[in-house]
Amino acid sequence: MEHIIINGGRPLYGNVSINGMKNAALPIISACVLNEEPCIIDNIPPVSDIEILLDILSSIGADVRRLTKNSVEINCKNVRPCSSPRELAEKLRGSSYLLGAEFGRFGKASVSHPGGCSIGARPLDLHMKAFEALGADCAHKNGRLEVETDLLRPVGNTIYFDKISVGATANAILASVLANGVTTIENAAREPHIVDLSAFLNACGANIIGAGTSVIKIKGVQKLHGCRHSIIPDMIEAGTYMAAVAATGGKVTVRNVIPKHLEAISSKLEEAGVNVICGDDCITVESNGKLRGVSIVTKEYPGFATDMQPQFGAMLCFAEGASDIVENIFSSRFQYLDELAKMGAEIKVDTNHAVIRGGAKLSGAPLFCHDLRAGAAMVIAALATKDTSTIEGIDKIERGYYNIVGKLRELGADIQKKASVKDEQISATM
Ligand code: UD1
Numbered sequence: 094m095e096h097i098i099i100n101g102g103r104p105l106y107g108n109v110s111i112n113g114m115k116n117a118a119l120p121i122i123s124a125c126v127l128n129e130e131p132c133i134i135d136n137i138p139p140v141s142d143i144e145i146l147l148d149i150l151s152s153i154g155a156d157v158r159r160l161t162k163n164s165v166e167i168n169c170k171n172v173r174p175c176s177s178p179r180e181l182a183e184k185l186r187g188s189s190y191l192l193g194a195e196f197g198r199f200g201k202a203s204v205s206h207p208g209g210c211s212i213g214a215r216p217l218d219l220h221m222k223a224f225e226a227l228g229a230d231c232a233h234k235n236g237r238l239e240v241e242t243d244l245l246r247p248v249g250n251t252i253y254f255d256k257i258s259v260g261a262t263a264n265a266i267l268a269s270v271l272a273n274g275v276t277t278i279e280n281a282a283r284e285p286h287i288v289d290l291s292a293f294l295n296a297c298g299a300n301i302i303g304a305g306t307s308v309i310k311i312k313g314v315q316k317l318h319g320c321r322h323s324i325i326p327d328m329i330e331a332g333t334y335m336a337a338v339a340a341t342g343g344k345v346t347v348r349n350v351i352p353k354h355l356e357a358i359s360s361k362l363e364e365a366g367v368n369v370i371c372g373d374d375c376i377t378v379e380s381n382g383k384l385r386g387v388s389i390v391t392k393e394y395p396g397f398a399t400d401m402q403p404q405f406g407a408m409l410c411f412a413e414g415a416s417d418i419v420e421n422i423f424s425s426r427f428q429y430l431d432e433l434a435k436m437g438a439e440i441k442v443d444t445n446h447a448v449i450r451g452g453a454k455l456s457g458a459p460l461f462c463h464d465l466r467a468g469a470a471m472v473i474a475a476l477a478t479k480d481t482s483t484i485e486g487i488d489k490i491e492r493g494y495y496n497i498v499g500k501l502r503e504l505g506a507d508i509q510k511k512a513s514v515k516d517e518q519i520s521a522t523m
Pocket residue numbers: 116119186187214215216217218219220221256257258259260261398399400421422423
């Protein structure tokens with residue numbers, strides 16, 4: 094297992110280019126299953142979650158061709174529903190999108206219970222509720238979720254979500270695109286990736302209106318045609334580099350972003366005393382490393398993203414005064430705070446409320462990543478601490494951040510990836 098070693102305390106300077114958004118690419122790649130013609134998807138982030146999903150598509154009969162590192166051609170003409178292998182589907186939450194896509198095209202779907210980051214309960218009840226509204230029977234059998242209708246296709250209906258869910262909204266869209274009749278999704282998620290998924294499907298001939306608002310209307314069409322689509326930039330990757338510069342000090346321009354998607358993050362950074370300048374497709378962040386404590390409450394988009402909470406938690410350890418964080422979306426998203434406490438951070442947690450007393454002098458420590466965004470938080474804390482830290486579990490970080498070590502090194506960080514001592518001993522004996 095590889096780990097990261099960081100000699101922290103260096104400010105970051107320069108430019109960093111942001112990849113396509115993993116959480117948009119996952120439903121869009123899955124949406125290709127609805128299409129009997131080939132699609133080309135550009136600006137795909139070459140991260141492990143995407144590689145696994147592409148492997149799943151190949152294994153169910155799709156012809157998946159890499160055109161470049163960031164572009165792929167996917168032809169799902171010969172896809173066989175209900176055949177995704179357990180060992181792959183269990184590795185990522187995004188495999189749940191195959192349920193909506195297979196059900197939408199074939200009237201039946203089956204996927205092993207999806208895995209993903211351990212950030213608290215991640216039920217699929219809202220996804221099932223949507224499929225049932227469209228005429229499906231849903232059941233758990235032999236560790237798989239099965240969705241099936243007696244009719245050939247889903248039938249349009251009104252779906253009301255009593256809780257906002259990104260995944261359930263995406264699955265409801267996937268299941269409705271080829272349905273007979275009109276589907277209305279009420280209390281839909283408004284995340285940019287829902288807008289991007291709808292833009293891709295509309296470019297393939299779907300009829301979706303209202304994506305980006307709380308009410309989405311989908312008029313079922315007979316079939317889709319091929320198209321070429323470029324994935325939107327990853328606002329969470331961008332926000333992670335912005336929080337890193339805020340914590341270490343320095344001046345960095347994050348390129349290939351949509352500044353509008355980053356408004357909640359930019360305005361919190363400004364409140365913390367960071368200078369944020371937006372261009373058309375870039376944001377420059379300048380920090381003298383002197384931060385003020387702020388309050389953060391995670392919410393669905395356009396609120397402050399739960400996927401940015403750990404990175405801000407790490408950054409706020411270096412602020413003057415106290416910061417409050419309220420986590421409203423996932424119950425176990427404070428596990429990373431135990432790691433920061435190992436570095437000497439002063440933190441109190443009461444269920445979903447954390448108080449960070451900034452300004453404590455942190456020292457380097459051996460750190461462990463519980464999940465993807467917690468891993469990003471560890472990296473930020475280590476970069477801003479004038480000491481050496483090691484971070485284990487970087488496979489979790491690489492699920493969502495392409496070349497994070499190389500990108501940070503370009504910005505002047507003293508960071509390297511190393512095989513563990515055990516791995517080095519094994520390779521020495523081979
Ligand atoms: C997606 C993202 C994840 C991000 C999250 C919130 C992917 C693969 N993952 O996860 O990175 O952190 O959005 O922006 O895109 N819920 C239910 N029942 C359900 C579904 C969800 O109660 O059937 C609850 C969840 O427990 C959570 C809340 O709804 O409290 C939001 O979850 P959701 O938006 O569905 O997150 P994911 O789609 O799993």
